[in-house]
Amino acid sequence: MNFSDWMPDLSHPWTRFALTVVVALAVAGLLRRAVDMVLRRFALRHPRGASIIARAKAPMDVIVPLAMLLLAFRGAPDEPARLIDGMEHVIAVLLIGACTWFLVRCIGALEATVSRFNPIDLEDNLRARRVQTQVRVLSRTGMVVVIVLGLGVALMTFPVVRQFGASLLASAGLAGLAVGLAAKPVLGNLIAGIQIALTQPIRIDDVVIVEGEWGRIEEITSTYVVVAIWDERRMIVPLQYFIENPFQNWTRTSSQILGSVMLWFDYGIPLDPLRDELQRICKDANEWDGRVIVLQVVDASDKAMQLRALVSSSNSGKSFDLRCKVREGLIAFVRREFPEYLPRLRGELESELRAVDAASPPFASKLANVRR
Structure with a gap:
């Protein structure tokens, strides 16, 4: 073969x-x-x-x-x-x-x-x-x-x-128009995604306030944004929302932020000891970044005055913790050092008690109990 x-x-x-x-x-x-x-x-x-x-x-x-x-x-x-x-x-x-x-x-x-x-x-x-x-x-x-x-x-x-x-x-005619209208949400989100990528009103890990909710931008997809709410919920927001609606972005240019603590105290409380105590609280707190620390009287009513403690932190999470520490520390300091200046309702009843005491002893004794 x-x-x-x-x-x-x-x-x-x-x-x-x-x-x-x-x-x-x-x-x-x-x-x-x-x-x-x-x-x-x-x-x-x-x-x-x-x-x-x-x-x-x-x-x-x-x-x-x-x-x-x-x-x-x-x-x-x-x-x-x-x-x-x-x-x-x-x-x-x-x-x-x-x-x-x-x-x-x-x-x-x-x-x-x-x-x-x-x-x-x-x-x-x-x-x-x-x-x-x-x-x-x-x-x-x-x-x-x-x-x-x-x-x-x-x-x-x-x-x-x-x-x-x-x-x-x-x-084409009518069919093309119908398809265009049907695809409008998809195309709108697609175009919104390109706008967000180029102009960046939001970024990954930005701190935002959306619909009254505080959270962080966790994910940005081609059609929606996932916002991680502080209590571990998730808000799903269409991309177009961030182009067409106003919202707060706390980290647009920097993560640094100022936090304020509002407190009401009596007019007679001395402010210098409070400022010293605020300095001490902030210096002992790791959340304070050393930039701003201010205590001011920002409002007053017929019963008390309102103080605002303004402190700075490197990000919003630390700012929240620092505000809680400042609020707790100042209230504890006033209760310990100046308890008589805590907000309370007061009235001058001495002269009225004397007048009523002579006219009606039983009623005067009730007012005396109220006074005590």
Whole structure:
């Protein structure tokens, strides 16, 4: 038996096609290994890109063989055309899906890399919060756009869908208007997300007052914002809310904040000892940042005067704790040193008691008990 008897008949189109598929897969394997070697060297020289390369590895393992198979199917025999066309269509759809997966993974890896190199668990984290907000909002928006485009491209490969889309465009008019109105909330939030990423009225970990609730911006997605309320509740707010409605942002330019404590005391209380005690309380408190400490009389009524203690802290959480310490400390100091100047109702009854005492002793004795 000759060696030529074992050789396949290369003149047959299906034999050449099978050989082309095998060669395409072999080339895909070699090409993937070469790309892996190049990317590993790149990751060693650029550690920040290692995360992106690691996340893109799985999609690349699928994209390269599918791309080579698609090229191989271009040289497939014409018969049977339906089978070949169907397999080629499936490979093309899978390739579109793999490319979409690849882009989404790269965007997510880029977001994770930027977040890792810009941590927000620092005292002065304004720049890190600004960068994280921009990257997170833009990455989520980019993912949505990539997925929608990938799905649209995949659907357009089906002749029925392509003809349906052409007929819709031909008779657009009212249908286009209806689709536009239906998509208005989605598009509005998408545009609002881009506005927030660029102008940054809010950032990750910002302290905000929304609908009367105090909380921190915990997450910003492509359609809504998660606000972590102080009592561990979560408020879900659409992105458009922060573009169309007023709200308070306590950390817009800095996390430093002033806290005030309002107290009512009698007019006769001396203020210098209170100021000394306020100084002592703040200096002993770790929450005070050493910038501001003021005690002033800000209001007065016919019964007492109102004092305001103004103290500063590095962030709103510490400010709340410091205000509680100042309030407790000043009240305890006044109760201990000047109890007679605590707010109370007083009246001059001496002359009235004497007049009533002579006229009606029983009634006078009741008033005397009230006086005591």
